Amino acid sequence: MDKVYKHPRLGDVLLRQRWTTSRISLSVKPSGEVRLSYPRLVSTAKALRFLETKVDWVLRMRDKVSQRAMAGVDYSLEQIEALRREAKRVLPAMVERLAAQYGFSYGRVTIRATRSKWGCCTSQNNLSLSLFLMTLPTHLQEFVVLHELCHTVHHNHSAEFHALLDRVTGGREKELNRQLKGIRKNLRFRKGVESDLGHIMELVADAQNWFAKQNIDQWQDGYPTDNIISSDILSNKNYIVELDGDTSATFMLSFDGEPTYSVIEGKGWLNNNPYAVVHRIAVTDRCRRKGIAKEILYYVEELCAERGVADIRIDTHRDNLAMQSLLKKMGYSHCGRITLISGAYREAYHKEIKR
Ligand SMILES: [Zn+2]
16 A cells, blocks of 8 residues: 655655565655655565655755756756855845836745746745746846746736736747746757857758758758858857757857848838848757747847847748748748849848837
8 A cells, every 4th residue: 555654854755565575765756756665574664764864865866857857957066056156146136126127025035946946926925036047048037037026916827917027028928938938948049169160060961951852942052161150150140059958050140230131122121220130040850840940030039139139130042931931920021032142042031029
């Protein structure tokens, strides 16, 4: 018979006494459930004494297990302590600033090594924040803090709560929520560095093969070369997308304008405002149809927001229907055709990001 034992530090522990078991053993399931199995001839008291010697181990294991589920990354105890110090330095000040800005009042702020959620707000309006917030970009840390601050007004996820959160995020609750979920899918963005060049060229080769298979005459002339990618990296314009820790996609983002965009045939660009231009998106074959190109375009919007740029321009091959349909879905307008230096045409798209 299985019994549940309430341990003061571990909570429910499932006790499993079995004839078929020859020794006492302890396991932690991915759900965090703790199981203590022991033979029929061993007393429950003895099994519980064994459990007592292993409490710290169980806590560590449980942390590891849920941490893997949440971040997909294993942190050492030292790394966790470093995140905790960083969190204590950054998060209480952030709460104070955002609360003042939007007129929220709250009690205490505590930092915990919580993996199951980013934060919570008690009925006394004390906030508890996960030190793993430090692994997120600043705008998402702020989003989580605002979420918890909104709970000081609405202690639930009612329509009123979401309306308030949407208001304090400038109408971006849905979008930021989506990004936060993306983070939980183990998607990471970072700048490319020189040692990434080999990996990036593999992504480029994957993309070239994929275009060939789709009969798209894009990148079939050896473009982009490792020289071009190298210079993207050196000018800080190359980005890497990691999925589950693997280099999965790359792209180039520039705020310095694009010479070939100065002439356009057709309707013309939406405006002449400063814009971001995205080039050289390449996704590995392993990661096709996982929505990575979409995540890249959302991420670009985020970088634009940080720089106060409200326009994005991009071009793609006439036959690259997947890209064109994605661009339309994401609110890009087809503006006409541009001519590359090689003389080839590309379909030109432009998006004004709403603020
Ligand atoms: Zn909530």
